[in-house]
Amino acid sequence: xxxxxxxxxxxxxxxxxxxxxxxxxxxxxxxxxEGLIHALRQQPSLGGTIxxxxxxxxxxxxxxxxxxxxxxxxxxxxxxxxxPLAQQVLEYLDIPVPEDEELDQxxxxxxxxxxxxxxxxxxxxxxxxxxxxxxxxxxxxxxxGRLGFAxxxxxxxxxxx
Numbered sequence: 001x002x003x004x005x006x007x008x009x010x011x012x013x014x015x016x017x018x019x020x021x022x023x024x025x026x027x028x029x030x031x032x033x034e035g036l037i038h039a040l041r042q043q044p045s046l047g048g049t050i051x052x053x054x055x056x057x058x059x060x061x062x063x064x065x066x067x068x069x070x071x072x073x074x075x076x077x078x079x080x081x082x083x084p085l086a087q088q089v090l091e092y093l094d095i096p097v098p099e100d101e102e103l104d105q106x107x108x109x110x111x112x113x114x115x116x117x118x119x120x121x122x123x124x125x126x127x128x129x130x131x132x133x134x135x136x137x138x139x140x141x142x143x144x145g146r147l148g149f150a151x152x153x154x155x156x157x158x159x160x161x
Contacts, residue, residue: 007137010036010053011156013149014045020149022156030055033072033088040065052140052153055083060129060136062143064114073110075129075139106130120146 010025023043029036030053040051040063048066055061059079064071072089079086080097090097093110108129112122120143128139137157144153 007056007135008054009137009157009160010039010051011140011153012040012043013050013052013144013153014043015047016045020152022149022152024156024159025051029053031084033061033085033092036061036085037063037065037070052143053085054136054140055079055085057135058083059086060140061085061089062114062140064111071111071114073108073112073114073125073129075108075136076106077109078106106132115143115147118147 008027008030010027010029011022012025013020013022015021025036025039029039036051036053040049043049048064051061051063053061059074059076061075062073072092074080074086074089074093076086077090077095077098080090087097089110095109108126112125115125116122124146125143128134128142131139134142141150141153144150
């Protein structure tokens with residue numbers, strides 16, 4: 001169930017010369033939170049660096065590095081049962097893996113205000129991540145649109161396809 005396939009991707013987003021830029025990261029980082037954070041730190045940006053990861057049809061992870069602050073968001077806590085990256089996010093956040101009886105609903109965990117200063121508040125992020133009609137890549141595209149870097153994000157994803 002943890003096979004990396006075409007639906008898995010990791011993208012770094014940052015501002016350069018007042019423009020949003022996005023680049024695809026190695027797909028291996030879709031299973032390695034520590035490696036992902038390290039890769040994001042390699043991209044200097046005045047406004048911080050954003051990492052967006054889509055894994056299968058199941059969940060996404062958003063990371064924002066702003067100075068010394070690391071903000072991490074997982075779209076679905078139940079993904080931690082099946083996916084290494086989701087489990088690593090819970091460990092990073094010091095949240096226990098849910099018990100079987102807690103696996104009946106999709107709930108996001110982590111920093112719900114990760115993008116609040118960029119115009120996407122906690123309620124909107126919760127609504128996007130809880131929309132069961134959308135796949136993780138579609139959720140991330142919606143977030144990218146709300147934050148103003150959809151064009152750069154889509155351009156990076158076209159490189160994956």
